[in-house]
Amino acid sequence: MASEFELIDLFQDIGSEFYSQNGIIIPPGDDCAVFQSKKPIITSVDSSVEGVHFPKSIKPSEIAFRSIAIALSDIAAMGCKPIGFSISISSHINNIEWYKDFSEGVKEISKMHQIPLIGGDFTKGQLNINIIVYGEPFEDKILKRSGANEGDIICISTPVGRAKKGLQDLQSGVKNSNYTKAYLRPESKINLGKKISEIATSCIDTSDGLLSDLKHILDSSSVGAEIYLDEIPITQNIDDINAGDDYDLCFTIPENQSNDSFYKIGKITKNKSIKFISEKGYDVEINGYKHF
Amino acid sequence: MASEFELIDLFQDIGSEFYSQNGIIIPPGDDCAVFQSKKPIITSVDSSVEGVHFPKSIKPSEIAFRSIAIALSDIAAMGCKPIGFSISISSHINNIEWYKDFSEGVKEISKMHQIPLIGGDFTKGQLNINIIVYGEPFEDKILKRSGANEGDIICISTPVGRAKKGLQDLQSGVKNSNYTKAYLRPESKINLGKKISEIATSCIDTSDGLLSDLKHILDSSSVGAEIYLDEIPITQNIDDINAGDDYDLCFTIPENQSNDSFYKIGKITKNKSIKFISEKGYDVEINGYKHF
Numbered sequence: 001m002a003s004e005f006e007l008i009d010l011f012q013d014i015g016s017e018f019y020s021q022n023g024i025i026i027p028p029g030d031d032c033a034v035f036q037s038k039k040p041i042i043t044s045v046d047s048s049v050e051g052v053h054f055p056k057s058i059k060p061s062e063i064a065f066r067s068i069a070i071a072l073s074d075i076a077a078m079g080c081k082p083i084g085f086s087i088s089i090s091s092h093i094n095n096i097e098w099y100k101d102f103s104e105g106v107k108e109i110s111k112m113h114q115i116p117l118i119g120g121d122f123t124k125g126q127l128n129i130n131i132i133v134y135g136e137p138f139e140d141k142i143l144k145r146s147g148a149n150e151g152d153i154i155c156i157s158t159p160v161g162r163a164k165k166g167l168q169d170l171q172s173g174v175k176n177s178n179y180t181k182a183y184l185r186p187e188s189k190i191n192l193g194k195k196i197s198e199i200a201t202s203c204i205d206t207s208d209g210l211l212s213d214l215k216h217i218l219d220s221s222s223v224g225a226e227i228y229l230d231e232i233p234i235t236q237n238i239d240d241i242n243a244g245d246d247y248d249l250c251f252t253i254p255e256n257q258s259n260d261s262f263y264k265i266g267k268i269t270k271n272k273s274i275k276f277i278s279e280k281g282y283d284v285e286i287n288g289y290k291h292f
Numbered sequence: 293m294a295s296e297f298e299l300i301d302l303f304q305d306i307g308s309e310f311y312s313q314n315g316i317i318i319p320p321g322d323d324c325a326v327f328q329s330k331k332p333i334i335t336s337v338d339s340s341v342e343g344v345h346f347p348k349s350i351k352p353s354e355i356a357f358r359s360i361a362i363a364l365s366d367i368a369a370m371g372c373k374p375i376g377f378s379i380s381i382s383s384h385i386n387n388i389e390w391y392k393d394f395s396e397g398v399k400e401i402s403k404m405h406q407i408p409l410i411g412g413d414f415t416k417g418q419l420n421i422n423i424i425v426y427g428e429p430f431e432d433k434i435l436k437r438s439g440a441n442e443g444d445i446i447c448i449s450t451p452v453g454r455a456k457k458g459l460q461d462l463q464s465g466v467k468n469s470n471y472t473k474a475y476l477r478p479e480s481k482i483n484l485g486k487k488i489s490e491i492a493t494s495c496i497d498t499s500d501g502l503l504s505d506l507k508h509i510l511d512s513s514s515v516g517a518e519i520y521l522d523e524i525p526i527t528q529n530i531d532d533i534n535a536g537d538d539y540d541l542c543f544t545i546p547e548n549q550s551n552d553s554f555y556k557i558g559k560i561t562k563n564k565s566i567k568f569i570s571e572k573g574y575d576v577e578i579n580g581y582k583h584f
Contacts, residue, residue: 025332026334026434026436029437029512030370030436030437030438030512031336031366031367031369031370031437031495031496031497032334032335032336032366032367032369032370032372032425032427033334033335033336034332034333034334034335034370034434035332035333035335036331036332036333037333039328040317040326040327040328041326041327041328041329041333041426042318042324042325042326043324043325043326043327043335043378043410043411043424043426044323044324044325044378044411045337045378045380045411045412045413045422045424046380046413047380047382047413047415047417047422048415049382049415049416049417052415052416052417053415074323074324075323075324077323077324078322078323078324078326080324086335086336086337086424088337088338088339088422090339090341090418090420118335119335119336119337120337121337121338121339121422123339123340123341123344123345123420124341124344125339125341125344125418125420126382126417126418126420128382128415128417128418128420130337130339130380130413130422132335132337132378132424133324134333134335135324142318142326144318144322145321145322145323146322203323204323205323220321220322
C-alpha cells in the first residue's frame with residue numbers, strides 16, 4: 001500500500017535540473033508552484049481516462065508519457081515552447097510499483113523536452129490523468145486557430161491514421177509495430193511548431209481527426225477550404241482522414257511561403273464550405289472523435 | 293443527451309468581462325489560453341472526486357462552487373491574487389440540465405472573485421472535477437510554507453471543525469445550518485491572504501486538518517511549536533483540530549506584529565517537536581486526512 005508521502009517522493013524532483021532555465025521560482029512542495037516569464041504565458045489542461053482515452057493494457061510509463069505528450073501537443077499547436085507541467089492523478093491503484101513505472105514515463109518526457117514537473121495532486125478515484133502544461137512563445141508569435149486567409153495552403157507533416165493503426169495493432173496483440181509507437185508515444189511537435197511559428201497563419205493539433213480539427217481552423221477563421229484528398233498521405237485508407245490521436249499539426253501558410261517540407265493537402269477559400277477534390281474517386285464525410 | 297458543443301456554449305464566456313483586467317490575451321476556444329503578467333505566476337491544481345471529496349447528494353452548482361473555492365484556497369495560502377481558472381470535468385452525466393446548474397456555480401464564484409474561466413476539458417469518466425488556478429502577488433510578496441521563525445505566533449482566523457459539522461449535518465438530512473454553508477461554499481480566504489501577505493512569515497491553507505497542515509509549515513521551516521490547545525476555537529470538541537475541509541489559513545507572524553484580529557494558537561520553537569499545552573486537560577494526536 002503506497003502512502004501519499006512515498007508517492008510525493010517519487011515525483012517531487014522530476015526535472016528539477018530545468019527549474020532555473022524555465023523560470024521556476026517556487027518548485028513543488030508549497031501550496032502553489034511559481035514561475036516567472038517576461039513573455040505571455042500559455043496554458044492548457046488535458047484529461048486522459050482509462051478505458052476512454054487509453055486501453056487498460058498499456059504500461060504505466062506509457063500512460064504517463066502519452067498523457068503528457070498529448071498535453072504538450074497543445075503547446076506545439078500554438079507554436080510555443082513548453083516551460084513546465086503539472087500532473088493530477090486520480091487512481092484506485094495502491095501498488096507503489098505502478099507509480100514507480102509511471103514516474104519513469106514522466107521523467108523520460110521531462111528530459112526529452114527539458115521541462116520540470118512543477119505541481120500536482122493525488123486523489124482516489126477511477127484512473128484519470130489530468131496534465132496541465134505551461135509555455136511561452138519562442139520569440140513573440142503565438143499561433144491561433146483563427147488567422148487563415150483565402151489562398152493559404154493547408155499543410156500537415158505526417159501521414160494520417162498512424163495512431164489508429166497502432167491502437168488496432170495493440171488490440172490485436174502486436175506490441176511493437178511501427179505504428180504502436182505512434183499511439184503509445186506520440187511525438188509532441190514542439191520543433192515543428194517552432195519552425196512554422198513565424199510563417200503560419202493558423203494552427204491546430206490533430207487530436208480528434210484531421211477533418212474535424214481542420215474544421216475548427218475554418219470556423220475560427222471564418223473561411224472554407226478545398227481539400228485535395230489524393231494528396232493526403234494515408235496509413236490504411238482514406239477514412240484515416242477522420243482518425244484521431246495523431247497529434248500532428250495542421251496549419252495554414254501563405255502560398256508564397258509554401259515549401260516542400262510539408263504535405264500540402266488543400267487551400268483556404270473565401271466560400272465557407274468544404275469542397276473535397278479527388279481524381280481517385282475518394283468520398284469522405286467529416287466524422288471526428290466525439291467526446292460525449 | 294448533451295453534445296460537446298452545447299457544453300462548450302455553456303462555459304465559453306464565463307467571466308469574459310474580467311479578461312482584460314486579468315491580462316487574458318487569448319481566451320478559451322483555442323488550443324491553449326494565454327495571459328500576461330509582469331509579476332510571477334502562481335498556479336495549482338486540485339481534484340475533487342464524487343464520493344471521495346464530496347457526497348453524491350450535493351447540487352451541481354455546489355460541486356462547482358466548492359471545487360473552485362478549494363482550489364482558490366491555495367492561491368490565498370500564498371497571499372496572492374487569483375487571475376483566472378480552468379476546469380477539467382470528467383463525467384458520465386449526459387443531462388444538459390446538470391451542466392447548466394454546474395455552470396451557475398462556476399459563474400457565481402467567477403463573479404465573486406472577478407476572475408474568468410480561461411480553459412478546460414470535457415471527458416467521459418467517473419465524476420471528477422479538476423480545477424487549475426492561476427494568480428499573481430498582490431504586491432511582491434509570496435507566502436510560503438517555509439519561513440516560520442522561533443518566537444513567531446501561530447494564527448488562524450476561524451474556529452476549526454465547521455465544515456466537518458456541516459458535512460455531518462448534510463448527512464443527517466439538515467440542509468441549511470450555519471455549518472452546511474461552511475462545507476458546501478467554503479470562503480476562499482483571498483482577502484485574509486492579502487491582509488497578512490506583508491507580515492506573515494509562512495502560511496498554508498487548512499484542507500486536511502489544522503494540525504497536519506501546521507506540521508507542513510513546521511517541516512518546511514525546520515522548526516517546532518508549542519500549541520495552546522485551550523486557545524483553539526472549536527466547533528464540537530477538541531478533535532476538530534484534526535477536522536479537514538475548513539480552508540482557513542494557518543500562518544505565522546513575528547510576535548511584534550501580532551494583533552487581536554486572529555486566534556493565536558501557538559508559538560514557533562527552535563526544538564523541532566510539537567508540544568501540546570492545555571490546562572483543560574485536552575489530549576490530542578496529529579491525525580489529518582489521508583489521501584491514500
